[in-house]
Amino acid sequence: MNLHFPIFELPAGAEALRGEVREFIAAERRAGLWQRGGDFATHYDPAFSRRLGARGWLGMTWPRPYGGQERSTLERLVLTEELIAANAPIAAHWIADRQSGPLLLRYGSEAQRREFLPRIARGEIFFSIGMSEPDSGSDLASVRTRAVKVDGGWRIDGRKLWTSFAHLNHYAIVLARTGHAGESRHEGLSQFIVDLKAGDLEVRPIVNMAGQREFNEVVFSDSFVPDERLVGEPGNGWRQVTSELAYERSGPERYLSFIRLAEAALQCAGARPSPRLREALGRTVAKLIALRSMSIAVAALLHKGAMPNLEASLIKDLGTAFEREQVGVYRALRTELAVPSAEYLSALAETTIYAPSWTLRGGTREILRGIVARGLGMR
Amino acid sequence: MTGTLQPVLSADPMVRDAAGRAFTDLAADWFRHEATSPDDGARTQKRRSVLDAVAELGFADALASPDAREAWVDAATIIRAQARSAAPIDMAVLLATGDRPASIAGDPSVYECAIDAGAPADAQAAIALALGRCLQICAAMEAALDLSLQYVRDRKQFGRPLASFQAIQHSLAIAAEELAASTALSDLALACMVREGCASVRLPGLLDAAALVLGHAIDVVYDASHQVHGAIGFTREYPLHRHSLNLLRWRDHLHRLRSGELRSAERLGDAALQAQGVWSTVTALMKPGDRHD
Ligand SMILES: Cc1cc2nc3c(=O)[nH]c(=O)nc-3n(C[C@H](O)[C@H](O)[C@H](O)COP(=O)(O)OP(=O)(O)OC[C@H]3O[C@@H](n4cnc5c(N)ncnc54)[C@H](O)[C@@H]3O)c2cc1C
Numbered sequence: 232m233n234l235h236f237p238i239f240e241l242p243a244g245a246e247a248l249r250g251e252v253r254e255f256i257a258a259e260r261r262a263g264l265w266q267r268g269g270d271f272a273t274h275y276d277p278a279f280s281r282r283l284g285a286r287g288w289l290g291m292t293w294p295r296p297y298g299g300q301e302r303s304t305l306e307r308l309v310l311t312e313e314l315i316a317a318n319a320p321i322a323a324h325w326i327a328d329r330q331s332g333p334l335l336l337r338y339g340s341e342a343q344r345r346e347f348l349p350r351i352a353r354g355e356i357f358f359s360i361g362m363s364e365p366d367s368g369s370d371l372a373s374v375r376t377r378a379v380k381v382d383g384g385w386r387i388d389g390r391k392l393w394t395s396f397a398h399l400n401h402y403a404i405v406l407a408r409t410g411h412a413g414e415s416r417h418e419g420l421s422q423f424i425v426d427l428k429a430g431d432l433e434v435r436p437i438v439n440m441a442g443q444r445e446f447n448e449v450v451f452s453d454s455f456v457p458d459e460r461l462v463g464e465p466g467n468g469w470r471q472v473t474s475e476l477a478y479e480r481s482g483p484e485r486y487l488s489f490i491r492l493a494e495a496a497l498q499c500a501g502a503r504p505s506p507r508l509r510e511a512l513g514r515t516v517a518k519l520i521a522l523r524s525m526s527i528a529v530a531a532l533l534h535k536g537a538m539p540n541l542e543a544s545l546i547k548d549l550g551t552a553f554e555r556e557q558v559g560v561y562r563a564l565r566t567e568l569a570v571p572s573a574e575y576l577s578a579l580a581e582t583t584i585y586a587p588s589w590t591l592r593g594g595t596r597e598i599l600r601g602i603v604a605r606g607l608g609m610r
Numbered sequence: 611m612t613g614t615l616q617p618v619l620s621a622d623p624m625v626r627d628a629a630g631r632a633f634t635d636l637a638a639d640w641f642r643h644e645a646t647s648p649d650d651g652a653r654t655q656k657r658r659s660v661l662d663a664v665a666e667l668g669f670a671d672a673l674a675s676p677d678a679r680e681a682w683v684d685a686a687t688i689i690r691a692q693a694r695s696a697a698p699i700d701m702a703v704l705l706a707t708g709d710r711p712a713s714i715a716g717d718p719s720v721y722e723c724a725i726d727a728g729a730p731a732d733a734q735a736a737i738a739l740a741l742g743r744c745l746q747i748c749a750a751m752e753a754a755l756d757l758s759l760q761y762v763r764d765r766k767q768f769g770r771p772l773a774s775f776q777a778i779q780h781s782l783a784i785a786a787e788e789l790a791a792s793t794a795l796s797d798l799a800l801a802c803m804v805r806e807g808c809a810s811v812r813l814p815g816l817l818d819a820a821a822l823v824l825g826h827a828i829d830v831v832y833d834a835s836h837q838v839h840g841a842i843g844f845t846r847e848y849p850l851h852r853h854s855l856n857l858l859r860w861r862d863h864l865h866r867l868r869s870g871e872l873r874s875a876e877r878l879g880d881a882a883l884q885a886q887g888v889w890s891t892v893t894a895l896m897k898p899g900d901r902h903d
Contacts, residue, residue: 241897497882513882520795601783604779609763
């Protein structure tokens with residue numbers, strides 16, 4: 232079997248950073264700046280993002296000329312896992328820091344890097360992902376949004392769907408068809424940096440099941456994008472998009488979405504914790520250790536310049552299945568708690584309602600299993 | 611910072627001292643004999659003497675130097691390779707039973723751990739054996755999955771290889787995911803042993819975690835690998851049963867070495883309650899301790 236997650240130890244510097252991040256979070260909480268709740272894709276707070284930027288904690292792995300701190304991928308992992316484990320409000324900068332910035336660093340022009348990266352690192356501009364469409368979800372290569380070359384730029388027509396925070400963010404990186412699909416259907420796709428505040432496109436709200444406005448429909452009609460906003464080579468979009476996947480699928484956000492619920496249950500254990508609660512907490516700790524060591528392995532492989540897409544997909548499927556199972560585990564333990572706290576009940580309601588989205592967003596469970604199956608030689 | 615990004619269990623050639631070499635042989639010997647001898651008086655005797663020797667040598671002493679600890683990695687390689695081949699157990703069963711295939715009703719030892727394969731008196735030896743069991747279990751799960759992957763590519767029904775059916779693909783993908791999690795955890799425990807020795811304060815916690823994660827993974831692999839094989843996997847003729855029976859026996863022993871699956875879970879849960887945090891317990895158990903030099 233060609234799956235391998237080499238074991239890495241976090242360097243001492245990364246562990247030192249953990250202490251710093253925990254102190255920062257504790258101080259923020261003491262000051263009442265935010266409440267625990269939501270996750271990387273829902274808890275949106277631009278002011279918090281700017282405070283992280285001021286500390287050099289956004290784009291922290293990027294080169295200094297682009298506003299980065301040149302710190303290691305593993306240090307970024309420590310920062311993000313602590314923020315996620317604390318349910319800090321990271322949604323505003325999350326996509327820009329995790330995915331759009333690294334994409335521009337890898338494929339963007341020098342001018343694009345100088346224009347966008349320092350502002351992302353300061354927490355000034357936020358990005359959305361413009362991939363999905365009404366008729367293109369899992370089958371992303373079938374996107375129909377078209378960009379046609381005109382003098383000085385491109386004209387875009389089409390609709391993007393489920394574009395998270397397009398109503399609040401500044402830019403979206405949009406995948407559009409610019410040429411013939413070819414036999415593989417992976418040719419003729421290109422990525423553009425689209426200004427969401429420009430007048431010639433429309434952002435329509437879609438309210439989610441929890442009653443929140445997070446995702447949107449973005450409608451392009453003959454919308455103009457200048458040449459300098461094309462990312463990388465025209466026609467290279469598929470390769471560029473897939474290079475984002477390992478970043479998107481292997482991080483702590485793929486196995487910690489439920490953590491607030493487990494921590495809340497622990498806080499309600501009382502003086503004589505129920506054996507069932509003790510057992511559940513132990514099983515949670517055990518699986519988290521396994522998932523986290525795999526996630527660290529992928530972070531280290533990315534740091535070395537590898538593209539562990541298969542490993543990342545595997546972590547996401549295993550991690551999100553675990554998250555969903557955990558909601559049921561801690562719901563069943565309600566009667567084992569001394570007194571179910573308001574925080575427990577709120578965490579239970581929130582995780583229960585949001586759980587279906589965990590195994591959809593960023594690649595569905597079925598698609599991920601297909602990728603693993605291909606890696607195993609079955610397709 | 612880049613310098614620290616070497617995999618902990620690198621395959622680099624290692625220098626060993628005499629203690630390390632002795633330990634390597636001992637560990638390999640124990641697992642080999644445990645797996646090959648027919649279950650008779652001689653086997654019991656052999657096991658006892660190996661266990662006594664392990665206890666006598668004292669793992670802490672044997673692993674006192676960094677070079678000696680590195681030898682554990684070699685031992686792990688041997689243990690894994692043996693578990694993967696699994697031929698010995700089949701031979702043993704055939705030898706022990708002659709013409710009549712043993713049945714579970716008539717001979718519980720076909721899959722159960724014999725009593726004398728319980729926990730050695732020396733606590734550190736028990737730790738080392740539990741880690742060895744984890745390595746064996748991961749290797750046997752991998753072997754069972756490899757057999758399954760080969761089989762679904764070869765076997766055709768409805769005019770297509772089984773591997774082309776999505777239900778088959780997904781069930782083996784899930785099993786491979788569980789195996790990957792188990793291997794990551796076992797390797798983490800091995801890295802901890804190599805670095806900090808058998809007396810490491812966090813090693814028992816990592817082994818408890820492994821007992822739980824591997825314990826569940828075995829269920830998933832046992833289920834999926836037999837399901838995709840159909841009836842042929844349920845025979846003494848086809849080799850899948852060797853791995854399955856090994857997995858069941860080794861899991862029993864691993865859990866016994868940790869005094870029971872539920873105890874493993876409760877100990878980890880108590881650690882989280884004491885630390886007042888699930889997440890902080892995870893990071894603490896995974897934080898490399900001081901080298902035991
Ligand atoms: C909360 C949330 C936020 C999101 N944010 C964004 C965003 O910011 N930007 C963006 O571009 N997209 C976003 N998405 C969209 C997400 O990427 C898609 O939901 C996902 O790719 C699946 O597409 P779909 O919803 O069209 O489902 P479909 O692809 O239509 O699939 C429906 C079901 O069929 C299954 N299925 C599909 N094909 C197969 C197959 N070959 N074999 C077996 N089963 C199959 C799927 O697994 C799924 O269970 C978001 C989604 C959610 C839930």
